[in-house]
Amino acid sequence: MREFVIVVSSSSSSISTPPNPSHHHHHHRHFRSSSKFSPSNLPSRSSAVRSDLRHFADFAGDAKLRDLSVVVESLAVSGVDASRLRSALRAELASAEKGISAVLRDGKVRSFARLLGKLDELGFPPVEIFDGWALELIRRECRRILRCEQVEELVELFEVLSGYGFSIKELVKPSDVIKICVEKRNPKMAIRYACTLPHAHIIFCDAVYEFGKKGDLVSALIAHEASKKNSTSTNMYLYRTIIDVCGRCHDYQKSRYIYEDLLNEKVTPNVYVFNSLMNVNAHDFSYTLNVYKDMQNLGVQADMASYNILLKACCLAGRVDLAQDIYKEVQHLESTGLLKLDVFTYSTIVKVLADAKLWQMALKVKEDMLSAGVNPNTVTWSSLISACANAGIVDKAVQLFEEMLLAGCKPNTQCCNILLHACVEACQYDRAFRLFEFLKRNRVQETSEEDGRGDRDSNQSAGVTSISQSSTLCGLNFARELPFTPTTTTYNILMKACGSDYYHAKALIEEMEAVGLSPNQITWSILIDICGDLGNVEGALQILKTMRATGIEPDVVAYTTVIKVCVESKDLKQAFELFAEMKRYQIQPNLVTYNTLLRARNRYGSLQEVKQCLAVYQDMRRAGYNSNDYYLKQLIEEWCEGVIQGNNQNREESSSFNKTDKKRPQSLLLEKVAEHLEKHIAETLTVDVQGLKKVEARIVVLAVLRMVKENYTMGYLVKDDMLIIIGACKVDAVPDEQELEVKDAITKLLKDELGLEVLSTGLKIEPNRQVDSDSLGSSDFSGEMKYSTRRPVVIQRLKVTKESLQHWLQRKISLLRNHYTT
Structure with a gap:
């Protein structure tokens, strides 16, 4: 086995680096130098240095990079000329694509960082070594990591490179x-x-x-x-950006906290931060106005955008007066040369006046605009047309539409829809359809390839179809190409113009689908409404099924419309079934839904009907809606008074309620009635009229008696006395005047009008004694009346005996049978 030995000039040291057998087998390469070298023979050794470096560069792996660091360090301390070593490093690392790429591909950024650190430590700045092709290699690897979305590995590599002076922004x-x-x-x-x-x-x-x-x-x-x-x-652009983001994310309160933090840090925001804050909170007019005042107090000069945002806030709040004041102020500033009104300013003030139906003032603003040399844009013209449309002046709206085209401003589809809607709202249905046909004929279309050259030359520009000749429809005496593309809203508007023509409306839906549009919930609701005009309940119900079949879940508007159709057709059973179906599908009814059901009847005929409507009423109040109790109270009162037949006196007495207490909320009365009617015939009958006036107490008692009567006809017998709780007072205390009136009125009703036996009883409650259910006669009131006073309390009650109730019920049933037999 060979060794690669490096001899240092002052001393010698050897680094034994046995090649990996597997590497030797696959690559047939090993260290080419096993001899000793010294600075004296550098020229002959430079190729060996490059060879050794290339050997480590070609091998991939964390261990080889560590070994390469050791070799570089050994060469550096051996006395090799630094410039030659730097050249060798630059040349060989530039071709180290395989090794470095493999290390970075394996996510071994730290190994690469150690190599850079060693180079930097030895006096070879990595930013100088990695240039040219080596730098391109790093750039390519960064882009690869970015494509793989390995963001943590990429950022870690950037941090390493940034630390050694690399320009990160040039990499990706x-x-x-x-x-x-x-x-x-x-x-x-x-x-x-x-x-x-x-x-x-x-x-x-x-x-x-x-x-x-x-x-x-x-x-x-x-x-x-x-x-x-x-x-x-302080980066003001950053604050402006985060405030805008708060608005985009609909967290307006957070934008205010950010603004307050700025002020707390004694930093004065610039005009752009103020504008962003006002724009994000434009829906809250008072807050926006306060921010503007802060802006003035801090000496920040408002620009045109500031005033435009204030006008926008006025528009959203419907503050026409303040919008006009701001408009006059900016006109004055323009006259002094401090500001220049732009098209947005004029468009916004026109929008404010249009929403307020002040069409004449809106037209005056248009004249100011033209005098100032500002050309109205599509938004301005649309607002002007909308102003006349809202005021019902269709002819003027059409005239403005004509002026818009003559001025060279092409209306968008929304503008055309405003004009169509104006015609429909004015019941000019034929005009709406003529206008629609005009818009379709004059819209820009693409020329087909088969058109002759002569036809193409006759057009103003190539690629545009021939435009229809001058049309006199709707007062439009010219021909222009219009960028008009009908939308679902367009067809919805036209469907309203169909009146009760179901088949015409259905044809519009088919045309809508033919041009690639899909009917939405509003479309189907309009069709349901048309069925209602025809009294076609089955058709309305079928449309609900069709909606679901087409993948559109009916919303509260669709259900409410069908419920309205059922109510108008006197199919109240179906209406309440639809209401129950809404609840099953977890569709929250709205105010119109509740009012439609509560006004469905002009009288009540049965206990079940009363319970049904009272359940709707209670659900409405739980949903947070303020109901008009007066109408429902009248129906309940009429139903209750049905217990007494042929007595004009009680009607006169009850009618006094309408005169004296019409403005008083009747929620307490209706809740009391609902509370008692929700119970079935109980073992003991207890009626609580505490807190009610005499007429209200009368209605509650009559409601319970009517319930008892209807249950009696179904076979439910009275099993106990009827107890009526009037109120409570301390012993020896003067009774409340209202309670005495209630007691006298109820006694008179039961004795004189109904012929019942009534006993006045009092229940004495000792100090610190808890009232139980047996003493009051109903478990509903046990635990609610606890007294901890030192003086006894007397519960004022009226008792109708069980026998008296049975005799009264038998007489009522006999009279009822005689009525039907005769």
């Missing part, structure tokens, strides 16, 4: 590395990578922005905080 595109970090949601790698670059502050901003585009606010904030720690000064 920084945006490609940030993209991989964002896709892997790895902000730590993005931070480490940014720190290897001289322009780290820009890379940090790019990382924050890219994380924000993906909706990853957490990672964006991590990168933001890291940038702050690695920066010696």
Whole structure:
């Protein structure tokens, strides 16, 4: 076995490096030099040095790189001329593609780092050795690692190379590395990578922005905080970027915290940071206005973008007055030469006025715009058309559409849809369809290959079809090519123009599908509404099935529309079944759904119907909607008063409720009624009217009696006395005036109007005694009334005896039978 011996000038040392047998077998190579050499015979030894270096470069593996480091160190201390050794290293490492590539491909970055470290330690800067082809090798390996998305290995290699002076930004595109970090949601790698670059502050901003585009606010904030720690000064562009990202991720509160942190650090934001903050929070007009005031107080001069954002906030808040004030202010600033109004300013103020249906003011802004030499764009014209459309002035809207085309501004599909919608809202259905045909005929199309040359020459430009001749439809006395492409919204608008023509609407859906559009939930809801106009309940129900068959899950609008169709067709059973189906599919009803069901009946005929509607009412309140209890209360009252027949006095008394208590919320009353009607006929009947006024208490008692009567007809007998809890007062205390009124009213109702036997009873509760269910007569009130006072408390109750109730029920049933027999 051979040895490679290196003799140092001052002393000798030998490094025994036995070649690997397997390497010898496969490559038929070994160390070519086993003789001793000294500086005196360098010229003859330079080729041997290159040969030894090439031997290590060609072999792949972590161990060989370590051995190569040892060889380089030995050659360096042996007295070999440094320039010649550097040349040999540069020449041989440039061809070390196989070994270095294998090491990097195996992820052994640390081994490569040790080699660079040894070179640097011995006075051979790696950035000087790895140039030319060697540098290209490293660049190629970095790109390979990037393609494999091995971001951690790549960043580790960048950190090593950066430490030895390599220009990292020349190895790969920084945006490609940030993209991989964002896709892997790895902000730590993005931070480490940014720190290897001289322009780290820009890379940090790019990382924050890219994380924000993906909706990853957490990672964006991590990168933001890291940038702050690695920066010696405040990077305003970074703050502007993170605030914009907060808006993109809909975390408006976080943007405010970032702004407050800036102020707490005694840093004054620049105008761009203020603009971003106001833009992100434009939906909150008061906050946006406060930020603008802060901006003024801190001496930051607002620019045109600042005023445009304020106008946007006014538009969102519907603050026409303030929008007009801001508009006048910027006009004044323009007159003094401080600002120049742009098309966005004019478009926004027009939008504000359009939403407020102030079409004349909107047109005045257009005149100001033209006088200032600013040409309206598509948004401006669309807002002007919308202003007239909202005011119902269709002719003026069409005229503006014509002016828009004559001015050379091509309307987009949204603008055309606004005009179509204006025609439909004004019930000018024929005009809407004529306009639609006009738009389709005059839109830009591609010329077919078979067209003659003469036809092509007649066009204004090659590749555009011939445009229809001048049209007088809808007042459009010219022909223009229009970039109009019908959308699903376009067809939905036209379907509303079909009125009750189901087949015309169905044909529009077929045309929509023929041009590659798919009907959406709104499309089907409009078709359901048309079925409702025809009273076609079966057709409406079939459309729900068709929606699911086409892969579109019906939403709350579709269900509510079908429920409305059923209600209008008096098919209330089907309406409530659909409501139950919504709940099964976990589709949350909206306010329209609840109101449609609660107003489905103009009277109640049975206990089941009352329970059904009260269940809807309670579900509505649990969902957080404020209901109009007055209408439902009237129906409940009418149903309850049905216990008493032919008595005008009680109707007059109950009608007094409408005059005196109409404005009072009836939720307590309806909840009491619902609470009692939810129970079945119990062993003991207990009615709690505490907290109710006399008319309300009357309704609750009558509701329970009606329930008792209907249950009696179904074979449920009364098994105990009926107890009515009026209230509680301390012994020797003066009873509450309202409780006395309730007690007198209920007693009068039961005795005089219904002929029942009523007893006034009081239950004395001793101090520190807990009321049990037997003493009150119902388990529902046990545990709720606890008294810890030192004076006894008396529970005021009325009792209707079981016998009296049975006699009353027998009389009612007899009268009912006599009524039907006669």
